[in-house]
Amino acid sequence: MEQTAPSAASPLLAALKHGTREEHLAIERQLRLMDPGVTLDDYRDYLARMLGYCEPLEAALVALPGLGAAVPDLDRRLRSAAAARDLRELGAAAADVAALPRCAELPALGSVARGLGCLYVLEGSTLGGQFIARHLEARLGVGAGRGGSFVRSYGPEVGPMWRAFGAGLEAHCPREPEQRDAVVAAARDTFATLGRWLARGSAR
Numbered sequence: 084m085e086q087t088a089p090s091a092a093s094p095l096l097a098a099l100k101h102g103t104r105e106e107h108l109a110i111e112r113q114l115r116l117m118d119p120g121v122t123l124d125d126y127r128d129y130l131a132r133m134l135g136y137c138e139p140l141e142a143a144l145v146a147l148p149g150l151g152a153a154v155p156d157l158d159r160r161l162r163s164a165a166a167a168r169d170l171r172e173l174g175a176a177a178a179d180v181a182a183l184p185r186c187a188e189l190p191a192l193g194s195v196a197r198g199l200g201c202l203y204v205l206e207g208s209t210l211g212g213q214f215i216a217r218h219l220e221a222r223l224g225v226g227a228g229r230g231g232s233f234v235r236s237y238g239p240e241v242g243p244m245w246r247a248f249g250a251g252l253e254a255h256c257p258r259e260p261e262q263r264d265a266v267v268a269a270a271r272d273t274f275a276t277l278g279r280w281l282a283r284g285s286a287r
């Protein structure tokens with residue numbers, strides 16, 4: 084899909100977008116969420132896989148020293164609990180959600196720069212999520228309080244949250260080119276590990 088995010092305000096966001104374009108396209112192709120014939124099972128699978136990937140990754144991000152200073156609203160940006168809630172709203176038992184597989188092959192987070200690159204991927208997914216949410220609402224009737232929280236993410240706040248993330252990225256990311264390369268490399272690693280995790284197939 085065409086990308087229209089305002090990345091010009093942040094050169095680093097622009098580099099991230101450019102540096103992960105192929106990875107993003109590959110993940111879009113891998114997922115069937117925008118297909119006209121998307122089913123509730125496709126969507127449940129997606130939620131289960133994203134919960135299994137994001138929950139351990141979010142725990143690692145929260146534990147990363149210095150990341151909270153660069154992203155003061157980090158807590159608000161953690162969305163794996165929303166994926167779990169959506170699954171429950173769509174009929175899954177709490178024990179089944181708790182028993183879903185969690186990803187063990189996560190991107191290495193050895194520095195704040197790498198944490199920011201990783202977070203870029205999770206935060207960027209809120210942009211595409213707006214399109215996906217509209218499609219799923221039209222096709223499947225999922226929405227707020229009806230299993231649609233994860234893809235809806237911050238609702239009308241998606242734009243401001245993205246701009247705030249970009250501003251924090253520029254303000255806190257070290258200016259040295261090699262540090263900026265580390266941000267982009269971590270984003271690529273995040274897409275790569277997520278792609279492999281999603282390719283493992285149905286979580287049901």
Ligand code: HEM
Nearest residue numbers: 084085086087088100111114116117203204207208210211
């Ligand atoms: C079928 C699945 C997906 C579709 C159709 C999709 C679509 C899109 C679209 C249309 C945008 C641009 C939105 C805008 O500019 O306002 C976008 C941005 C983005 N998406 Fe996705 N996306 C999908 C899945 C994902 C996943 C699973 C991730 C990672 C967890 C992801 C990460 C990103 C990132 C990082 C950006 C920001 C790109 C930038 O820097 O501007 N997307 N996506």
